[in-house]
Amino acid sequence: MTKGTNRIWLSPPDVREPERKMLLAALDSGWVAPTGPDVFAFEAELADRCGTAHAVAVSSGTAALHLGLLLAGVGPGDDVLVPTLTFVASANAPTYCGARPIFIDSDPATWNISPQLLADELDQRRRERRLPAAVVTVDLYGQCADYDAILPMCEELEVPVIEDAAEAVGATWRDRPAGSFGRFGVLSFNGNKVITTSGGGALLTDDDDAAARARSLATQAREPTVHFEHSEVGFNYRLSNLLAAFGRGQLMSLDERIERRREIRGRYEDALAGVPGLRLAPEDPRGTSNAWLTCITLDPAEAPCTPTDVRRHLEGHDIESRPVWKPMHAQPVHAGAPARLDGTADRLFATGLCLPSSSGMSDGDLDRVLAALRESLSPG
Numbered sequence: 513m514t515k516g517t518n519r520i521w522l523s524p525p526d527v528r529e530p531e532r533k534m535l536l537a538a539l540d541s542g543w544v545a546p547t548g549p550d551v552f553a554f555e556a557e558l559a560d561r562c563g564t565a566h567a568v569a570v571s572s573g574t575a576a577l578h579l580g581l582l583l584a585g586v587g588p589g590d591d592v593l594v595p596t597l598t599f600v601a602s603a604n605a606p607t608y609c610g611a612r613p614i615f616i617d618s619d620p621a622t623w624n625i626s627p628q629l630l631a632d633e634l635d636q637r638r639r640e641r642r643l644p645a646a647v648v649t650v651d652l653y654g655q656c657a658d659y660d661a662i663l664p665m666c667e668e669l670e671v672p673v674i675e676d677a678a679e680a681v682g683a684t685w686r687d688r689p690a691g692s693f694g695r696f697g698v699l700s701f702n703g704n705k706v707i708t709t710s711g712g713g714a715l716l717t718d719d720d721d722a723a724a725r726a727r728s729l730a731t732q733a734r735e736p737t738v739h740f741e742h743s744e745v746g747f748n749y750r751l752s753n754l755l756a757a758f759g760r761g762q763l764m765s766l767d768e769r770i771e772r773r774r775e776i777r778g779r780y781e782d783a784l785a786g787v788p789g790l791r792l793a794p795e796d797p798r799g800t801s802n803a804w805l806t807c808i809t810l811d812p813a814e815a816p817c818t819p820t821d822v823r824r825h826l827e828g829h830d831i832e833s834r835p836v837w838k839p840m841h842a843q844p845v846h847a848g849a850p851a852r853l854d855g856t857a858d859r860l861f862a863t864g865l866c867l868p869s870s871s872g873m874s875d876g877d878l879d880r881v882l883a884a885l886r887e888s889l890s891p892g
């Protein structure tokens with residue numbers, strides 16, 4: 513990738529001195545591979561931060577989703593309920609287990625899985641005696657789903673919840689950390705997320721046995737024998753020690769990173785107040801978002817232009833922005849999957865736009881984005 517020197521990206525990595533030092537220290541220590549002390553320390557620090565008994569560091573958020581679903585018992589022929597408005601990994605992971613995703617539309621109040629539509633789907637399936645094997649919730653753009661509503665209904669039916677908190681590390685709901693709500697929680701440390709290991713993820717759980725099983729499955733299900741005995745099919749999903757060291761450095765400044773992302777969100781809010789038809793993605797007062805990405809919607813009946821116009825204008829100033837996730841029910845790869853829809857996700861896709869939000873963005877760059885935005889959104 514050739515980077516334009518002046519280009520402002522949506523959410524590039526924000527790399528600071530501590531993680532650089534910790535990466536080099538791990539390298540110099542000789543613990544280059546496979547696992548090592550930084551992996552175990554990173555896991556302990558993540559579990560502590562996310563309020564779970566265990567964190568298992570793996571090579572991606574997608575790998576963590578796969579392991580979480582497997583350990584929740586999802587298998588061939590099963591159905592898994594998934595919000596339609598998400599990144600494709602949430603919908604692909606069930607298919608890795610031979611299961612099928614069933615898509616549920618969004619709640620306009622949070623953009624997350626609609627508790628009402630989820631209740632309707634669960635109710636119908638209870639009556640028809642075909643409960644799903646799991647529910648995947650997604651904490652979209654850094655805001656937790658409505659766990660007040662979701663957890664009791666899943667608990668009552670004993671359907672396990674897998675919380676895809678890939679975008680939401682450090683966010684909270686009722687002061688409880690994102691990633692701690694389901695039987696399993698999933699974090700991603702992909703390069704565009706709030707903290708990164710360049711590529712990586714973690715599976716969070718309170719279940720001692722499941723954590724041990726996850727570590728085993730992530731290491732080719734290798735049993736402790738000199739000749740590598742295997743009784744089941746595993747995966748090569750473990751995070752490397754070098755990347756864990758880098759992640760530990762990133763995690764140390766998680767609060768500052770979130771503070772900066774929320775500050776950026778606030779600057780957008782102030783600068784765009786009064787643009788007709790423009791709204792920021794709503795924030796539910798029961799939680800605190802990590803503001804991973806600031807998203808806006810433009811109501812076509814009132815707004816001076818479309819999200820595509822804004823995106824093209826920003827592109828002309830070498831500024832990256834992106835549409836809101838294209839809903840999974842509209843993706844060719846998942847076109848055959850059943851879906852319970854009310855039009856909310858389609859509307860958010862048609863009217864939404866994600867704006868540059870990196871915690872590493874300078875005030876000067878932010879001013880540049882704000883000026884270009886105001887230019888594109890000024891009437892006439």
Ligand SMILES: *Cc1c(COP(=O)(O)O)cnc(C)c1O
Pocket residue numbers: 571572573574575598599601602650676678679699700701702712713
């Ligand atoms: C980024 C992301 C993932 C996947 O994480 P990777 O680490 O890139 O595999 C999963 N779900 C959501 C909602 C994401 O945004």
